[in-house]
Amino acid sequence: MTYKRNNARTVDLKSIVQKKLEEMGARFCTEINRGMFPTVRMKSRSTDNIFYSQKHRQYILGDRTVTRSSRNIAHLRPFTQMVWTAYFVHELLRQKKTSTLRDVYYSAQAYDIFFKDQSESDNIITDLETAIEHSRESFNVFPEERSAVFGDLTIQYTVPGYENRRMNLSSHPDGVMIGPALTDARFIETSADKVIVIEKGAMFTRFVEERVYEKFNAILIYTAGQAPRSTRYFIRRLNRELDLPVYIFSDADPWGMHIAMVIISGSANAAHLRELTTPDAKWAGVWASDIIDYKLPSEKLNERDLKRLKELKVDPRYNDDLWQKQIDIFMKLKKKCELEAFSRYGLTHIVDRYLPERLKELGA
Amino acid sequence: MAILYGQITTNKPVTAISSTGNSRIVEYRLMIDIEKNRPIILDRRIHANFRARSKRWRGTVVEIHLRGSYAQAMPKVLEYLKQTAMVNPYANIIFVDPRGRLYKFDRTVEKMPPPPKEINPHPYGVDVETIQRIIRATKERDMLGFMRRHFHRVGEKTARDFLKKAGIPKDTNPKSLRPEEIVNLVKKMREYEGFLPPEADCLSPLGEDLLRAGVMKELEPEFVAVHQRKPSAYSGHPFIVEVAIAYGGKVPAKDDILLYRFANRIPLVYDESGDVCWKIVRSINWRRYNVSPSMPFAVIIHVCSTKIPYKTLGKEILADQPEVSREIINGIREVARQLARYISRKERVRRQVRRLTVFSRYLPKIAQFSAELAGREKPPDISKLYKRRQVFKDFVTSDDYVDSEVFDSRLYNVVLVHIKNKHEENPAVVKVLGLKGSRWEILIPESALTSGSEIYETLKGKYEAIKVQAKSLKPNMESLLDAYVDGISE
Numbered sequence: 001m002t003y004k005r006n007n008a009r010t011v012d013l014k015s016i017v018q019k020k021l022e023e024m025g026a027r028f029c030t031e032i033n034r035g036m037f038p039t040v041r042m043k044s045r046s047t048d049n050i051f052y053s054q055k056h057r058q059y060i061l062g063d064r065t066v067t068r069s070s071r072n073i074a075h076l077r078p079f080t081q082m083v084w085t086a087y088f089v090h091e092l093l094r095q096k097k098t099s100t101l102r103d104v105y106y107s108a109q110a111y112d113i114f115f116k117d118q119s120e121s122d123n124i125i126t127d128l129e130t131a132i133e134h135s136r137e138s139f140n141v142f143p144e145e146r147s148a149v150f151g152d153l154t155i156q157y158t159v160p161g162y163e164n165r166r167m168n169l170s171s172h173p174d175g176v177m178i179g180p181a182l183t184d185a186r187f188i189e190t191s192a193d194k195v196i197v198i199e200k201g202a203m204f205t206r207f208v209e210e211r212v213y214e215k216f217n218a219i220l221i222y223t224a225g226q227a228p229r230s231t232r233y234f235i236r237r238l239n240r241e242l243d244l245p246v247y248i249f250s251d252a253d254p255w256g257m258h259i260a261m262v263i264i265s266g267s268a269n270a271a272h273l274r275e276l277t278t279p280d281a282k283w284a285g286v287w288a289s290d291i292i293d294y295k296l297p298s299e300k301l302n303e304r305d306l307k308r309l310k311e312l313k314v315d316p317r318y319n320d321d322l323w324q325k326q327i328d329i330f331m332k333l334k335k336k337c338e339l340e341a342f343s344r345y346g347l348t349h350i351v352d353r354y355l356p357e358r359l360k361e362l363g364a
Numbered sequence: 365m366a367i368l369y370g371q372i373t374t375n376k377p378v379t380a381i382s383s384t385g386n387s388r389i390v391e392y393r394l395m396i397d398i399e400k401n402r403p404i405i406l407d408r409r410i411h412a413n414f415r416a417r418s419k420r421w422r423g424t425v426v427e428i429h430l431r432g433s434y435a436q437a438m439p440k441v442l443e444y445l446k447q448t449a450m451v452n453p454y455a456n457i458i459f460v461d462p463r464g465r466l467y468k469f470d471r472t473v474e475k476m477p478p479p480p481k482e483i484n485p486h487p488y489g490v491d492v493e494t495i496q497r498i499i500r501a502t503k504e505r506d507m508l509g510f511m512r513r514h515f516h517r518v519g520e521k522t523a524r525d526f527l528k529k530a531g532i533p534k535d536t537n538p539k540s541l542r543p544e545e546i547v548n549l550v551k552k553m554r555e556y557e558g559f560l561p562p563e564a565d566c567l568s569p570l571g572e573d574l575l576r577a578g579v580m581k582e583l584e585p586e587f588v589a590v591h592q593r594k595p596s597a598y599s600g601h602p603f604i605v606e607v608a609i610a611y612g613g614k615v616p617a618k619d620d621i622l623l624y625r626f627a628n629r630i631p632l633v634y635d636e637s638g639d640v641c642w643k644i645v646r647s648i649n650w651r652r653y654n655v656s657p658s659m660p661f662a663v664i665i666h667v668c669s670t671k672i673p674y675k676t677l678g679k680e681i682l683a684d685q686p687e688v689s690r691e692i693i694n695g696i697r698e699v700a701r702q703l704a705r706y707i708s709r710k711e712r713v714r715r716q717v718r719r720l721t722v723f724s725r726y727l728p729k730i731a732q733f734s735a736e737l738a739g740r741e742k743p744p745d746i747s748k749l750y751k752r753r754q755v756f757k758d759f760v761t762s763d764d765y766v767d768s769e770v771f772d773s774r775l776y777n778v779v780l781v782h783i784k785n786k787h788e789e790n791p792a793v794v795k796v797l798g799l800k801g802s803r804w805e806i807l808i809p810e811s812a813l814t815s816g817s818e819i820y821e822t823l824k825g826k827y828e829a830i831k832v833q834a835k836s837l838k839p840n841m842e843s844l845l846d847a848y849v850d851g852i853s854e
Contacts (some may be wrong), residue, residue: 073719
């Protein structure tokens with residue numbers, strides 16, 4: 001078994017973000033002292049400024065910018081909210097603490113900063129991401145949803161109280177939760193040569209039970225439906241830092257396809273960020289063609305499914321032979337099936353037959 | 365009308381007592397001969413008034429008895445009195461109702477409008493019946509004298525010209541005119557274009573000041589605009605239209621516009637929807653004046669004329685007499701424009717106050733968190749962007765003007781003054797001054813500030829400094845003031 005060590009130079013993202021925030025505060029102080037109303041310029045996130053970039057293989061923001069000024073009465077409230085948010089996350093970074101979107105929303109009240117609902121505070125956090133051009137995970141605001149990872153990967157914690165402590169991610173059979181501590185951990189070494197991402201919890205457990213990590217030399221990741229941003233960031237790191245190819249398994253329907261696509265090319269909502277995609281990841285199934293090829297039990301596509309397929313058909317992220325072909329087959333078959341459908345042929349059928357065939361087909 | 369109604373429901377006479385302040389007081393008891401439309405005098409007494417001129421009683425007492433259902437009529441009766449008080453603000457009205465309840469409408473002014481002058485009929489406005497009556501009574505021997513003596517605004521020259529154009533010999537004896545000649549005379553009078561329009565001094569309008577006082581007293585609005593149109597005439601009848609708009613304060617907000625109609629200072633309280641005033645008020649595009657019918661405002665229309673163009677015998681609703689309607693429309697437009705200006709000014713101030721509130725709330729926080737973010741101990745000084753200063757704090761006024769603290773306004777483009785009278789009853793007088801060069805210029809002229817009221821004003825122009833001056837409105841009646849000056853640099 002060959003071990004791969006992480007040689008990638010890990011840039012200390014957190015200290016870059018911390019510095020950017022401090023610079024912003026210092027600039028505002030200077031402007032106010034000079035009798036100028038402070039302003040923030042950021043890229044516009046309106047839909048007419050979101051473009052698909054072939055080069056980055058994700059949605060990006062165009063050149064149009066918006067200026068938020070404390071001179072403008074309509075901007076003053078969101079401006080103040082953003083300055084407070086910058087202050088708050090800077091404190092998180094300084095004290096090495098983490099928070100969630102909901103937590104930030106409630107914390108504001110202690111500072112006499114008022115958000116009328118959580119969507120307002122979520123928006124301000126997105127503004128801050130856009131303004132400093134880093135994701136909220138980089139300033140320690142993590143998603144509520146948690147997914148899990150299992151496999152032979154040794155990590156080293158950086159969070160307070162666990163500094164330099166190491167752990168192997170195969171030490172717990174339910175997998176290890178991808179939370180703030182794991183997101184910020186350093187990757188030390190792994191024997192794995194690939195990453196397998198699974199949408200469904202039942203299949204993830206089956207894969208662990210059937211020792212897929214051993215048989216296929218893989219790190220397993222469970223996304224719990226649409227992958228949370230920290231999980232997307234984690235997958236990207238595995239791919240970038242350890243140079244591991246990524247294979248994604250999701251349900252054979254437009255929604256499953258899109259779970260894979262968001263991991264690969266991101267979402268339009270995160271067009272202002274570049275740290276959340278894994279363009280080289282591959283959608284490994286379940287494909288529409290598998291429903292015929294493997295004679296899988298299936299259900300009829302409903303109106304909503306068909307409407308969604310039509311949208312995906314013209315989505316620039318799906319402009320690729322494999323995706324287009326599978327969309328066409330879905331539309332012709334008008335059928336869908338879930339990952340669990342393989343259980344019709346016995347519990348191990350998916351691992352014994354489907355998985356090796358598919359990985360071979362994809363050249364893994 | 366009231367006397368007639370009293371007589372037909374109770375068959376009791378009316379008693380009238382009157383004196384003009386001379387040595388006699390006259391008392392009559394009368395009934396009406398309905399068939400002949402003449403009085404039947406039951407009793408007539410002369411009482412001696414006081415000898416001393418200053419003690420003499422003057423006035424008129426009319427006593428009538430009538431039967432009616434007060435339970436049913438009560439709202440209209442009270443409404444009628446309230447509206448009467450509105451157009452007679454110089455009158456004290458006391459009403460004890462059949463249930464023994466006392467209603468008082470106190471006067472707020474001492475002045476009365478000038479009494480009307482008696483005039484002859486205008487040639488455009490007479491009919492055959494009137495001419496016949498005049499001919500019966502006249503002492504004139506020829507048409508020239510007849511025209512000159514008995515008609516309004518007809519002089520020697522006009523009379524000659526008219527008779528010539530009408531083909532009536534000027535030395536004709538009026539008493540010799542045959543009925544068909546009288547009909548012809550009336551017709552020619554209508555056709556002749558040379559008569560001067562009637563004069564309005566025979567009318568008794570309220571005048572803008574009294575109308576304003578009446579509306580203020582009975583409706584207690586936040587704002588009132590009044591307007592008196594120039595005298596005009598229709599068919600030889602002079603008329604004057606007076607219009608007011610009351611807004612806010614205690615004016616109730618209804619689903620529809622509140623309309624008060626008056627004819628010769630008499631409230632018209634029935635059949636509102638049939639009245640031309642109602643039609644006119646409804647036809648106006650109120651949105652053009654920043655108001656919607658659901659806002660608390662009332663329109664007051666007073667038509668004053670020698671002949672009110674009533675639509676019906678009930679004398680409750682006005683007909684659509686084009687000349688009168690035009691004056692009503694123009695009058696309403698004028699006061700509506702004033703209201704629109706008031707509302708938009710108020711809205712501007714409200715916006716400005718909101719702006720300032722937002723600045724004063726958020727800028728200190730931006731400064732505070734920016735400083736903490738940058739790791740600085742002291743937040744930056746926001747006073748170059750926005751400053752609020754209290755220039756009078758619990759200031760007790762005296763009989764002479766006293767200066768407030770001075771606000772340095774050099775840095776700011778927008779300066780707003782806010783003065784509030786906190787005293788429970790006493791009014792104050794304030795003014796606001798701005799320093800230009802070495803001279804203090806008056807920015808807000810002397811204004812009375814009643815108890816509990818406030819001034820919010822955005823100051824125009826660029827000044828180096830701003831100060832407020834205040835004193836008591838009346839000697840030895842000190843009031844209590846707070847004043848703030850806000851500045852924003854933009």
